[in-house]
């Protein structure tokens with residue numbers, strides 16, 4: 314323990330322990346095997362190939378999942394086209410709304426089961442899947458159910474029409490929530506979809522197929538093709554797809570943009586980030602500490618808009634970092650199904666290796682590392698919450714997206730310097746500003762090159778609020794009325 318930590322350590326933080334509070338595992342039962350969801354049926358993949366989805370917390374296999382190839386993707390796109398042309402596109406908008414509304418209600422009814430499934434398959438703490446992922450996923454379907462029959466009001470005198478078949482590729486950090494972000498606006502606008510979940514987290518998308526069945530959604534309106542990156546690539550290349558919506562890494566996003574250049578296929582990209590969370594000396598310090606912790610350790614830092622760079626004003630840097638380190642000692646890392654857990658498992662072995670590699674580079678380049686004392690489980694993929702101080706702007710840990718529970722701390726003296734440093738990144742997805750002065754918030758928000766700027770809070774989401782990036786964080790917006798536009802053409 315450093316001197317600062319000793320000064321702040323109280324007997325309570327040293328001696329107090331939480332009793333285990335496990336959520337029931339048996340509320341969810343996975344099938345041994347899941348086929349592809351095409352035309353309302355679960356079908357075997359033409360490739361004949363399967364892979365296991367494992368729990369990153371225990372490395373236990375949870376279920377076998379189909380690996381879709383080009384022929385499978387073709388069948389799914391065909392089913393989506395058929396459903397679009399022979400029913401869905403001609404359905405009264407108020408009827409479409411009813412399906413979305415039903416899906417939202419069923420997600421609420423089954424939220425406990427789906428939250429447990431999400432935590433098992435992805436490693437995120439149950440209190441996050443229960444209190445964030447599931448309520449927001451349902452809220453997205455409710456919200457877009459409301460828009461389905463009001464498109465003429467949303468886009469007056471523009472004659473909004475659906476595009477046709479949307480191909481949607483999602484990542485592993487918020488599997489069901491990203492599915493909701495993609496499927497709800499697409500369906501509300503009158504499209505049908507083929508969605509590819511991430512390789513490491515396909516199970517809630519497969520459970521969602523049962524939600525579609527319960528809601529009596531017409532066959533082929535939603536199709537789910539599981540697989541790996543090659544499955545996503547087949548979907549992108551398919552000539553029968555009218556629009557691709559992708560969330561994931563900037564690298565894959567760029568490859569998709571190259572692939573689609575000149576084809577006329579619509580595209581939206583929601584890519585990485587390296588957000589600055591900027592703390593001024595006049596802010597409420599303890600509130601800001603909570604915001605910084607939430608900004609980077611929420612969902613193990615597997616968040617595209619994570620506040621992974623803390624910019625703190627030099628005059629309060631020592632005090633602030635002391636408080637932050639003390640707060641870190643109280644974070645509970647471990648079993649995702651324990652309701653007390655703050656930081657769960659890293660999503661995959663590959664992601665753990667990437668985090669380790671970037672953390673090693675930070676040490677080599679000269680940054681100072683701090684990790685609170687915590688015992689990590691022996692099995693599974695884990696990484697302790699980490700803070701780097703003495704970070705220079707040129708270090709990889711200040712430039713690259715780590716996508717893990719790792720915070721890089723930099724300092725500044727003036728608002729101009731904070732702004733310069735915050736914008737010194739290839740990304741532009743989000744930022745946070747902590748200050749008592751409203752005028753400073755507005756001054757900063759106007760100049761920060763970021764799609765979302767949170768003031769005296771962080772990681773707040775609402776279906777009515779558009780989300781998306783500048784620069785290498787992508788283009789297009791999801792959420793709000795803006796989120797409908799990429800799924801429509803105008804007469």
Ligand code: NDP
Nearest residue numbers: 483484511512540541542545546561562565584585617716
């Ligand atoms: P990817 O970008 O590879 O994955 C996102 C989705 O795209 C997955 O469904 C993936 O499938 C699919 N995919 C992969 N390759 C292709 C391709 N050539 N064409 C079409 N689809 C493809 O992210 P990773 O999972 O590899 O994560 C790597 C890094 O990306 C992370 O460390 C993080 O920095 C960043 N990332 C950012 C996210 C964000 O929200 N901004 C989300 C996830 C990752 P599959 O899973 O089967 O490979």
